[in-house]
Amino acid sequence: MTTHLTIPTAEPFFIPGGNIGCLLVHGFTGSPKEMRMLAESLTQEKYTILGIRLVGHATDIEDMRHSTWRDWLASVEDGLNLLKGCTDQQIVMGLSMGGVLSLLAAARYDIKGVVTFSAPCALPPDPRARFLPYMTWLVPQVAKGKPDWRNLQAMNDHVDYPYYPTRSVLQLQTLIRVMVNELANVYVPALMVQSRSDRGIPAESMDTIYDKINSVDKSRLWVENSGHVIIREPERELIFTEVKKFINRITQ
Numbered sequence: 004m005t006t007h008l009t010i011p012t013a014e015p016f017f018i019p020g021g022n023i024g025c026l027l028v029h030g031f032t033g034s035p036k037e038m039r040m041l042a043e044s045l046t047q048e049k050y051t052i053l054g055i056r057l058v059g060h061a062t063d064i065e066d067m068r069h070s071t072w073r074d075w076l077a078s079v080e081d082g083l084n085l086l087k088g089c090t091d092q093q094i095v096m097g098l099s100m101g102g103v104l105s106l107l108a109a110a111r112y113d114i115k116g117v118v119t120f121s122a123p124c125a126l127p128p129d130p131r132a133r134f135l136p137y138m139t140w141l142v143p144q145v146a147k148g149k150p151d152w153r154n155l156q157a158m159n160d161h162v163d164y165p166y167y168p169t170r171s172v173l174q175l176q177t178l179i180r181v182m183v184n185e186l187a188n189v190y191v192p193a194l195m196v197q198s199r200s201d202r203g204i205p206a207e208s209m210d211t212i213y214d215k216i217n218s219v220d221k222s223r224l225w226v227e228n229s230g231h232v233i234i235r236e237p238e239r240e241l242i243f244t245e246v247k248k249f250i251n252r253i254t255q
Contacts, residue, residue, distance in 0.1 A: 016042065027042060028057070028079055029097070030102075033101075057070075057104075058075060058077070059075075068170050079107075092115040094115055094250055094253075095116075125208070151230035153228055193220070195213060197233070198225070224242065
């Protein structure tokens with residue numbers, strides 16, 4: 004069996020700080036690197052930061068084909084348990100599929116709050132979707148669509164797999180379905196962020212999630228000029244400011 008090493012610059016990371024811990028969860032086919040700008044901003048508040056690497060990610064696309072949504076959730080649970088060992092309060096936040104996993108963590112585990120960036124409530128409409136169960140062997144991977152980046156420098160040094168493994172898309176579908184079914188179990192404070200220019204998820208995603216969770220303390224932040232990887236885009240500082248306000252408020 005071949006052992007694939009982590010892609011350089013895409014390693015998980017730990018930044019020690021105070022008693023408030025932030026678990027950062029990257030997106031589908033992505034890597035911990037996409038959470039780095041957020042992490043650097045959060046460290047200004049002396050939070051303890053853990054950026055995890057989801058199973059099958061940031062190594063070789065073959066590894067992802069053999070991982071499941073339960074593996075990805077287990078990565079989050081492991082990270083949360085590690086963070087609980089060195090902090091008193093934990094906030095889980097994630098990008099895209101990482102946001103889906105963060106909401107599922109909020110539904111299942113003891114955390115202080117949850118933040119999502121570009122979290123989908125479903126996959127975008129695709130006529131090929133109905134054939135996915137039959138495509139996994141014949142068509143092991145599919146091309147990604149045209150990117151919607153505004154920050155071209157960030158796009159050029161972004162680390163992710165160049166294709167979507169079809170088997171993994173099926174796992175993502177299942178994960179989203181599980182999350183939607185458990186959203187009613189989310190009671191912790193929640194902040195959700197989405198761009199109106201995001202072409203990677205259904206436009207109604209944030210509003211759907213907002214309506215389905217049972218958090219009394221819940222808020223939405225819309226931005227206008229960012230692509231899907233919203234925390235590496237031009238409006239990121241606005242987002243980071245609101246995230247830090249949210250964390251400061253719920254951890255008093």
